[in-house]
Amino acid sequence: MNFSEFDRKCMSRAISLAKRGMGKTSPNPLVGALVVKNNSIIGEGWHKQYGGRHAEKEALYAALAAGKSPVGADLYCTLEPCCFTAPDKNQPPCTKLIINSGIRRVFIANIDPNPKVKGRGIRALEKAGLKVRAGLLASAAEKLNEAYFTYHRLGRPFVSLKIAQSIDGRIAASGESSQITDDAARRLVHRMRSCHDAVLIGRGTALADNPQLTVRQLKGNNPLRVVLDSKLSLPVSLRLFSLPDPEKTIVICSDKAAPDKIAALQNKGIRIITLPHDHCSLPLTPCPLFSLQTVLSALAELGIRSVLVEGGGAVFTSFLREGLWDRLSVFIAPIVIGEGVSAVGDLRITAVSNALRLCNVSIKRIGDQVLIEGNREDGNVYRDC
Numbered sequence: 001m002n003f004s005e006f007d008r009k010c011m012s013r014a015i016s017l018a019k020r021g022m023g024k025t026s027p028n029p030l031v032g033a034l035v036v037k038n039n040s041i042i043g044e045g046w047h048k049q050y051g052g053r054h055a056e057k058e059a060l061y062a063a064l065a066a067g068k069s070p071v072g073a074d075l076y077c078t079l080e081p082c083c084f085t086a087p088d089k090n091q092p093p094c095t096k097l098i099i100n101s102g103i104r105r106v107f108i109a110n111i112d113p114n115p116k117v118k119g120r121g122i123r124a125l126e127k128a129g130l131k132v133r134a135g136l137l138a139s140a141a142e143k144l145n146e147a148y149f150t151y152h153r154l155g156r157p158f159v160s161l162k163i164a165q166s167i168d169g170r171i172a173a174s175g176e177s178s179q180i181t182d183d184a185a186r187r188l189v190h191r192m193r194s195c196h197d198a199v200l201i202g203r204g205t206a207l208a209d210n211p212q213l214t215v216r217q218l219k220g221n222n223p224l225r226v227v228l229d230s231k232l233s234l235p236v237s238l239r240l241f242s243l244p245d246p247e248k249t250i251v252i253c254s255d256k257a258a259p260d261k262i263a264a265l266q267n268k269g270i271r272i273i274t275l276p277h278d279h280c281s282l283p284l285t286p287c288p289l290f291s292l293q294t295v296l297s298a299l300a301e302l303g304i305r306s307v308l309v310e311g312g313g314a315v316f317t318s319f320l321r322e323g324l325w326d327r328l329s330v331f332i333a334p335i336v337i338g339e340g341v342s343a344v345g346d347l348r349i350t351a352v353s354n355a356l357r358l359c360n361v362s363i364k365r366i367g368d369q370v371l372i373e374g375n376r377e378d379g380n381v382y383r384d385c
Contacts, residue, residue: 003107003136010034010041010076011109011137017046017055018078018144023195023220024049027303029112029148033059033077035070035103042068056081056094060101071102078141080112080134083121095121099128108134109141113152143360146375147197147306150326156296158306159324161316162192163343164331164369170340171313172208180333184367187217189310192329194220196308198250198299202315203229212239213310224304225249228315230290232257236264246270250302252295273298292324317345320356328358329373331366 018032025031025047033055035043043066045058053061056077063070081094098106106125111134112118122132142149147158164180165171171180179186193199199213206227213225225240225248232253234241240249246269253262255274262272275290275298299307309319319325330343349355358374365371 006039007107007136010036011107014076014078015137015140015144017044021047021049026050026197026305029079029145031055031077031079033075035059035063035073035075037068037073042066042073051090054082054091054094057097060097072104074105074107075103076107078109078144080108080110080117080121082117083124084116095124098125099130103130105131107136108132109137113149146326151300151305156300157197157304158326159309159319160196160306160327160329161309161319161325162189162329163316164333165343166333166335166337168336168338169343170337171311171343172341173337174340181331181369182367185331185369188366190215190217191220192308193223196223196306197304198224198226198307200226200228200307200309201311203227203234204314205310205312206234206238206240210239212243222248226299227251228295230254232261236268241265241268241270252298254290292318292322296324313342313345316343317347320344321347325376327373327375329371332370332372334368
């Protein structure tokens, strides 16, 4: 469809508004909305937090609060308005509100991939006589909600891999754990944590670093903390198992794990997920006793839309080899370690032409580090390359 420059400016503003809800709306998507009349914005809003009013309602209420009538106005929203009710849904359908408000036209960036909506919202509006135009700045809006789209399209969370390494590709010196990056990079990592539903590490990282995986250097929500420990051999004395919100720590282990160890962690309030023992087809060292696809499916069942994978090397390698990743963020520190722990192991790539490639690449300086980020080139969600 052809859209005017004014239409594009309005949707761009709606996308900017939607970003204000970053890290606060999951499992709902980020949504922004504008009410426009006579080429002037008379109301704007965004989904501020999970359970709160949706963006369309915020924008319409803002117009009314300013003494402006939405009758005959246009509505610009980044995502198709919802059209269903459910026991676990905190807000009524936006389509009914929009229809009753007197809005005449609705501009939408993305059709909602949620099967409960997925075109039904548009049809409800059109049936009531409203004109609907979809696809305005669709790529930019989809990038805004790539986790939400991944969850509904692929049935798994959006997976971000975060690697902090030396110039020569090491994440630690042999036999020790130490900080690779500086405070500036660590603050950014805490922001990344706050924008994901869960943070995931392997047993080796939990043992070597004894991390908390919380958000501490800025204001933000603490994500769920997921640890892969197939044999359930981690000591219960780890800091992860002694935090004040133990219900946010999840340990995923094999169904062959010792029942007494499971009970010990559950008594501390830790959530345990047992998965079928599986001698995986990908020969890694060490080899997980369950597939990562099964892990992601289990997390999806908990409603987790996005996962930030923070290590270690064997876990990074497994996600990359199984093709279960969507974004890669690599912090490169200005140090050289030499012999040490590699960030990524053998991916069985025998020719450069078969290398894993990124698109939508950005390169930034963060403190003394260089941060390279990009999405997988063959990804099934947002791409612009």
